[in-house]
Amino acid sequence: MPHLIPETLARLTDEAPDPDEAAHLSGCAECRAELEGLRNQCAALRELPAPPLPPDGWESLEFSLRQEGLVRSTRRRYPALARIAAALVIFLMGALAGSWWTGAGDVDRPLAGAHEEQAPVVDGTDARALWEYAGSLDPADGDPLARLAILETILITTGAALAEAPADPVINGYHLSAREARDAVLLRLAERDDSAEWF
Amino acid sequence: MREDELIERARRGESAAVRRLYEAHAERVYAVVRRIVADRASAEDVAQEVWLRALRGLGSFRGESRFTTWLHRIAVNGALQRLRQRKRAAGREVPIPISLADVRRAPDPLLSVRLERALDRIPDRMRAVLVLHDVEGFTHEEIGEMLGVTAGTSKSQLFKARAKMRALLRPPRAERNSDMDTDTDTDTERRHATPDTRDARASHR
Structure with missing residues (x-):
């Protein structure tokens, strides 16, 4: 008996089979396997992550909308008294912070957060060391998974550093290079596994 | 609000x-x-x-x-x-x-790469239906409204698109319909062109 055609199997991922189709499926392991593969494919498609939005999406849209006069600001105007009170609070907080900083406060107590402020997540030297290590793994003959792992580490590290210093050209350079290298490794792995059974 | x-x-x-x-x-x-x-x-x-x-x-x-x-x-x-x-x-x-930037957040980036590449090889309108239904979860009625077609047409496009995806994702050694990566909608049917095919086609809803 001929197999069910692929479009029929594709329909059966959503709908119940009619009696003939059900009879065929119960006796045909190949069609059952195909149906299972299609169900897994649908599940994998549902799990695909949404591509990340462009970072300046809203800003550039808002710019265009303002140019066309399609939006107007809805910022609330605070009463004069509230604005004066807010300015006073900010002034007092600044004065307190200043006196503490210049030693008027408790001099023996370490400044909270000072260590974190002085130690960035990563600097250019760290990024370069990681990058050189990744480069030492031969992209042609080495284990691509090992290279992928180190490139991931670089991306996480430089990504964290960029959150602290988004305009740093050195870290940006390493981050972009690592991303390109990582993409190349991923593509190579995907091509290498073209013959693998996925579903 | x-x-x-x-x-x-x-x-x-x-x-x-x-x-x-x-x-x-x-x-x-x-x-x-x-x-x-x-x-x-x-x-x-x-x-x-x-x-x-x-x-x-x-x-x-x-x-x-x-x-x-x-x-x-x-x-x-x-x-x-x-x-x-x-x-x-x-x-x-x-x-x-393909841009891999889009699949980095996937639990299995390699599988996502393969899915995205296969999606790219499906004819445009079929891809639109597949993305809207299987990825984004819209109903056939909603997709029909978006594309200006009936819900039935949306269904039929979806089943063809799924079958094409399956063929593209199947390893080359598999025998069933391995030539489905062309844009011809009836490839699969030609391969199984038997009298019973008509019955199977008639069973499409």
């Missing part, structure tokens, strides 16, 4: 309301556009144009369909229009390199 209220305020041009609408729908709109046009630079451009068109035409939204359906109709049409322009400009369809 309810969405209809938000839409009303956005219609009056309140920036905060427009932003909330954008934040609620931008990711999904961009995902659909990105997967239909298949390259990031065009997707950003089209998504921006989709939002401008939608917000310019917000006055024409009467609430007869869900806002997300109305918005996605603009998005899908904008993306398909871009594909048509690109094909006209190129004279032929050119393969578009």
Whole structure:
């Protein structure tokens, strides 16, 4: 008996089979396997992550909308008294912070957060060391998974550093290079596994 | 705040309301556009144009369909229009390199790469239906409304698209319908052209 055609199997991922189709499926392991593969494919498609939005999406849209006069600001105007009170609070907080900083406060107590402020997540030297290590793994003959792992580490590290210093050209350079290298490794792995059974 | 209220305020041009609408729908709109046009630079451009068109035409939204359906109709049409322009400009369809930036967040990036590459090889309108139904979860009625076709046509396109995807994702050694990566919709049927095929086709709903 001929197999069910692929479009029929594709329909059966959503709908119940009619009696003939059900009879065929119960006796045909190949069609059952195909149906299972299609169900897994649908599940994998549902799990695909949404591509990340462009970072300046809203800003550039808002710019265009303002140019066309399609939006107007809805910022609330605070009463004069509230604005004066807010300015006073900010002034007092600044004065307190200043006196503490210049030693008027408790001099023996370490400044909270000072260590974190002085130690960035990563600097250019760290990024370069990681990058050189990744480069030492031969992209042609080495284990691509090992290279992928180190490139991931670089991306996480430089990504964290960029959150602290988004305009740093050195870290940006390493981050972009690592991303390109990582993409190349991923593509190579995907091509290498073209013959693998996925579903 | 309810969405209809938000839409009303956005219609009056309140920036905060427009932003909330954008934040609620931008990711999904961009995902659909990105997967239909298949390259990031065009997707950003089209998504921006989709939002401008939608917000310019917000006055024409009467609430007869869900806002997300109305918005996605603009998005899908904008993306398909871009594909048509690109094909006209190129004279032929050119393969578009996949961007891995989109699949980094996947639990299994390699599988995601393969799925995205297979998606890129499916004919445009079939891909649109597959993305809208199997990835984004829209119903056939909603997809029919977006694409200007019946729900039945949407279903039939979906089943063909799924079958093509399956063929593209199957390893080369498999024998069943391994030649499905062309744009001919009837490849699969030709391969199984037997008297019973007609019965199976008749069973499509």
